[in-house]
Amino acid sequence: MTFQQHTTVLAGDAPGQSTTLYWYTAGPEDAPTKVHLQAAMHADEQPGTMALHHLLPMLRDADAAGRLKARFVVFPSVNPLGLATRVLRRHIGRYDLETGVNFNRRWPDLYPQIAEAIAGKLTDDQRTNLGTIRTAVGTWLDQQRPATAAQRLRLAILKSAHNADIVLDLHCDDESLKHIFTSPDLMPGLQDLADRMQVAATLTAEDSGGGSFDEVLPNLYRKAQRANPGFPIPMGAETATLEYRGQADTHDAMGREDAQGLHDFFAGRGLIDATVPDATPAPGPTPFEATEVLRADRPGLLAYRVGLGDRVKKGDVVADIIAMDGPDAFLGRNPLRAGTDGIILSRASAKYAVVGSSVAKIVGTEILPARAGGYLLED
Numbered sequence: 001m002t003f004q005q006h007t008t009v010l011a012g013d014a015p016g017q018s019t020t021l022y023w024y025t026a027g028p029e030d031a032p033t034k035v036h037l038q039a040a041m042h043a044d045e046q047p048g049t050m051a052l053h054h055l056l057p058m059l060r061d062a063d064a065a066g067r068l069k070a071r072f073v074v075f076p077s078v079n080p081l082g083l084a085t086r087v088l089r090r091h092i093g094r095y096d097l098e099t100g101v102n103f104n105r106r107w108p109d110l111y112p113q114i115a116e117a118i119a120g121k122l123t124d125d126q127r128t129n130l131g132t133i134r135t136a137v138g139t140w141l142d143q144q145r146p147a148t149a150a151q152r153l154r155l156a157i158l159k160s161a162h163n164a165d166i167v168l169d170l171h172c173d174d175e176s177l178k179h180i181f182t183s184p185d186l187m188p189g190l191q192d193l194a195d196r197m198q199v200a201a202t203l204t205a206e207d208s209g210g211g212s213f214d215e216v217l218p219n220l221y222r223k224a225q226r227a228n229p230g231f232p233i234p235m236g237a238e239t240a241t242l243e244y245r246g247q248a249d250t251h252d253a254m255g256r257e258d259a260q261g262l263h264d265f266f267a268g269r270g271l272i273d274a275t276v277p278d279a280t281p282a283p284g285p286t287p288f289e290a291t292e293v294l295r296a297d298r299p300g301l302l303a304y305r306v307g308l309g310d311r312v313k314k315g316d317v318v319a320d321i322i323a324m325d326g327p328d329a330f331l332g333r334n335p336l337r338a339g340t341d342g343i344i345l346s347r348a349s350a351k352y353a354v355v356g357s358s359v360a361k362i363v364g365t366e367i368l369p370a371r372a373g374g375y376l377l378e379d
């Protein structure tokens, strides 16, 4: 039996305060593949926690039967700091209340930290080079002296993830269909995951501009490849942000289905010894720059004219914004129109909007000039 619960106690920022991070491991420690799974880095996003709640017994049973062929490290609720921030009976799980920093932004750019350490050590063997890079990152992580609880948490997560082959970060949207964010160079490699999850879309970006967790390792390997063109360096980790519908979609039935999808993905990869049915193909990847984040151009009350999954044309009305001030207050409606052809992937659950509120994500196929090379995230 390798299935085991672990706890890591992280010192807090206030005297006497500490936080306990719970995590699990399963599968042979010396397995050739390591999988790092985590949910609720945005601590107010629970569907992933529900999915991992249902996946853990599957891993425990497979472990007991000797069917795990990879080392699994699972953080069902990876951000206990974010769990603790409740204000005026509301849970603030997305941002560090002390600094305002989004928990899934500003993750480190690792390549510059290890460039010197790997110089002169690369060979013509890619496995060796991968090992050299991972060792250098591990050494750098060991040298870090985090000053705050938030930094200690980030370091603990990176120490687990940095040498993993598959890193899946489970999130959710506001009100949404399932989708994946990943790097373009990891597709179509991760299409089997998209199929097993039955996502509506896979959105790719090399750099969304925010330093998201799932971009840390692809960035590291991509930069290592570009800086050392004479040496074979693999993309050493398949990483993705998995968006499991909307925040309210935390239910046993969905969690069970999502856990089964992950189980079948791992089984399909030979990481769990189990026979699984073929997956139904999901749509292929599209550049995130082709997804419009439609924002309110005025304050008011949103009256949607579209539902999730609806296909819209450029110029179609996505929602009316009911005026809440001026001569037309509570009578007038102003249409907010789609800026591209595509599918409605997400909507806002809160219908009171201010200027700039995100109203919908529309997954199109054509790169939008306003998005190209810009900051892609909603924040």
Ligand SMILES: [Zn+2]
Residues within 6 Å of the ligand: 042, 045, 104, 171, 172
């Ligand atoms: Zn999130």
